[in-house]
Amino acid sequence: MTRARAFNLLEVAVASAIAGIIALAALSAFAVLNRQLVRLQAETTASDDAKTLIDFLVSDVQAVGGGQVRPWMALNVENGDDATSAPRCTNFGQSPCGPSDRLTYALLVPTPASVCKIVDINDVTHILTGDLDGTCCLSEMLLHAGYDARIPPILAPPVLANLKAHTVAVSPNGLNRQLSLDSVNPVTCTARFAAGPMANIDNAPGLIGQFVGGSVSVVRIRTLYLNETTHELFSFEDKRDFNGADVDVAVDEVTRIASNIFDFQVQLGYDSDGVTPGIIIDQLSASDEWRFNAAGDGAFAGDGLRMMAMGLIVGVNVHDPGYSSSAQIIGGTMKTATGVHLRSAMGKAALRNIFVFF
Secondary structure, three states: OOOOOOOOHHHHHHHHHHHHHHHHHHHHHHHHHHHHHHHHHHHHHHHHHHHHHHHHHHHHHOOOEEOOEOHHHOEEEEOOOOHHHHHHOHHHOOOOOOOOOEEEEEEEOOOOOOEEEOOEEEOOOOEEEOOEEOEEHHHHHHHHHHHHHHOOOOOOOOOEOOOOEEEEEEOOOOOEEEEEEEEEEOOOOEEEEEEOOOHHHOOOOOOHHHHOOOEEEEEEEEEEEEEOOOOEEEEEEOOOOOOOOOOOOOHHHEEEEEEOEEEEEEEEEEOOOOOOOOOOOOOOOOOOOEEOOOOOOOOOOHHHEEEEEEEEEEEEEOOOOOOEEEEOOOOOOOEEEEOEEEEEEEEEEEOOOOOOOO
16 A cells, blocks of 8 residues: 655755746847837838938929929928038927928929919019910919919909918029919009029029029929928928028928937939939939938039938837947038837838939
8 A cells, every 4th residue: 555645845946946947038038029029110111211201201202393383493401411401400490400301392383373474584673474375374273273262253353362372483494483472453553572492493593594494383382301300201382481491491391200300301403414314323322313312512503403312210219228320421520319119111212293204
C-alpha cells in the first residue's frame, strides 16, 4: 500500500520561485513585443499619413495655372533659408522664422467667362479696361467666379466696390503680371487694381503697356505654410486686405490641413540647359536643374519650369518617452523628436498647361 505524500515547504517555495521567474520572463517578453508592435504601428501610420498627404498636396498643386496662365506665372516658393522670405514670416505666425518653405500658387477659376481681353491698362491710375462686347466681361467673369454676393446691382450703383478678386494678366508676348482687383465699373468695363500676393513673380513690373491686347484671368490664390511651433500645416486663401507682400492672414481665411508635420519643403524643376530637352537633371547640387534642393541655388528662366517636388516630415506619437527618431527631406534640416516616430516623404510631378512638346 502506497502512502500519499504532500509537498514540503521547501519544494513549494522552489516551485513558486520557478513559476515567478517564468511569469516575469513572459511578462518581460510580452512588454518588449508590445513595445515593438506599438512602434511598428506608429511607423506604418506615419508612412501611410505621409504618402496620403503628399498625394493630396501634389495633385492640388499640379493643377496650377490653366488657360492662358502658365505654371511659371502661378507658382511661387519662398525658401525658408532665404533672407528675403523672412519679412513675411510674422504675417503667417511663423515667429521665429524656421527653415520650412512657403508655397503660394494660383488656380484658374473655371467659368464661362474666365478670360477677358485687355483693351487698355495704365500704371498711373491703376485702371484696367476690359473687352466691352455687349456685356462687360470683367463683371461677368467675376460673377461666374462666385463674387456675386459682393457685387451690388449693376444699375445702382454702377461701381462694384469692396471687391477683392485676384487675376493674372498675360501680355501678347507671354509676359505676366498678377493684378488684384478691388473695384469694377460694369458700365465702362474698367477695374481698379493693386499689387497682389504673387506680385513678386511678375516678369514685367515696369512694362504695363505691353499687356494691351493680352488677357486677364480670374484665379484663386492659396499659400501652404507650416507653423513649426505647433507642427500644423495650414492653407491660406487670400480674399481681402491684400497689399503685395504685406498680406493679412485672417482666421477665417485659414484652413488646417494636417497636424504633426515637422517640416515642409518645395523644389522646382527647370528644363534649362538646352542639352537634354525633356530631362530635368537632379544631382542635389546648386549646378543641377532643380531649385531649392541645395544651398546656393540660383534663379532659372521662368518659362523653363516643368516640374515641382514636395516633401514633408510626418510625426506619430509612440507613447514611449524613451523612444526618439530623426528624419530629413531634401532642402531641409535634420529633425529629431522624442516619443515620436518621424517619417519623411517626397513626391514629384510634371506641371500641367506648359504647352511644350518634344
